[in-house]
Amino acid sequence: MREIVILGSTGSIGVQALEIVAANPDKFRVVGLSAGSKNLELLVEQAKKYGVSVIGTTADGTKARDLAGEIQVIDGPKAATEIATIPCDIVLNAVTGSIGLGPTLAALGVGNKVALANKESLVAGGDLVMAYGRDQIIPVDSEHSALYQCFLSGKSSEVKQVVLTASGGPFRDRTDLSDVTLDQALAHPTWSMGQVVTINSATLMNKGLEIIEAHYLFDLAYSKIQAVIHPQSVVHSMVEFIDGSTIAQASPPNMKGPIAYALSGANRISKATAAIDWSKPNTWEFLPIDNNRFPAIDLARRCGELGGGLPAIFNAANEVAVDAFIAGKISFTQIVEIVEGSVQKLGGGSPIAIRDLSDVSALEKDARAMAVELIGDRK
Ligand code: NDP
Ligand code: MG
Secondary structure (H helix, E strand, O other), rough: EEEEEEEEOHHHHHHHHHHHHOOOOOOOOEOOOOOEOOOOOHHHHHHHHOOOEEEEEEHHHHHHHHHHHOOEEEEOOOOHHHHHHOOEEEEEEOOOOHHHHHHHHHHHHOOEEEOOOOHHHHHHHHHHOOOOOOHHHEEEEEHHHOOOHHOOOOHHEEEEEEEEEEEOOOOOOOOOOOOOOOHHOOOOOOOOOOOOHHHHHHHHHHHHHHHHHHHHHHOOHHHHHEEEEEOOEEEEEEEEEEEOOOEEEEEEOOOOOHEEEEEEOOOOOOOOOOOOOOOOOOOOOOOOOOOOHHHHHHHHOOOOHHHHHHHHHHHHHHHHHHHOOOOOOOOHHHHHHHHHHHHHHHHOOOOOOOOOHHHHHHHHHHHHHHHHHHHHHHH
């Protein structure tokens, strides 16, 4: 029986993780849950259903305590960080945004392993996270779960490069992106996910973040991390070895596969997700990415290569720009422009070294303020 903690339990990944627990009651027991402030009823309902004795919410705890009865409620901005330190076999971090970095570091700091969906932890604080060692983290992001699995078939010294796949999002074939609406950007062709990661998939920012994520997770030079469009989202990523052989991991697009693999500590759970149906025709296409239409990837790569605090600035500016797009304050193409502008204004000079979480927070504060200023100028 594995004891697990879920941060972000009310979100897309969190809910799917709980469904895996429900389908495998002999394998998992949930010992802590946390969420933001938007879905308190659901959070309490989850705790009751799964017999969880402690929950965390960023909201004021009064209402949650009324609903929760005997269940202990930790409230306030540090709630997820506290829940992350509950002793357990693995903490699933499925919070959205770099606000997830603190909880990731807190979990690792007490010796908990982390199943990491929150890619922003690695983008904003990759060196801080990886200082705890590679064995403490199992990726949940489908591409990185795929790479993790593909790496098992060779030695790291035999790796030539890795290839991340990208669906290409809803605008893969659209030439003019200037008049994209929010609804169009939220209509992802192959994956159903939370709002922010869906918008990031439409700009391909998500792939940029994932290149940085792969750099830290697998200690790979950026020159060894490629990305390719794969519209079917069945091959989740590939590792090419020095002998010319490429190993791919494939399954129909469904996050339950990578979530179950990570929760179980890189073991395979029976029927975690549906397998490919080989009785039907299957077509897998792979196409190069058009970097002119999708400048986010090159920008991410440049920030990653410069390193230091730049990836944190890049991510924080993107979080602000995505919120502004969702709120109707900027157009779709302005998202990347705002991020690029913020990076340019703040990233000059030598890279800023990151020593601890407060360094990241300070950089992010500046990046958010800069992005807000640039958004104001565009209106
Ligand atoms: P959602 O937006 O669906 O869910 C986010 C969760 O985080 C919610 O439970 C939310 O609570 C909680 N939360 C928000 N703010 C805070 C906070 N300050 N402290 C604690 N919890 C908070 O996101 P997804 O599930 O889509 O994504 C989660 C992470 O996984 C992201 O980093 C994403 O990039 C990554 N990912 C997601 C994939 C997917 O298929 N969804 C695929 C690959 C990666 P509340 O309900 O109260 O707002
Ligand atoms: Mg992904």
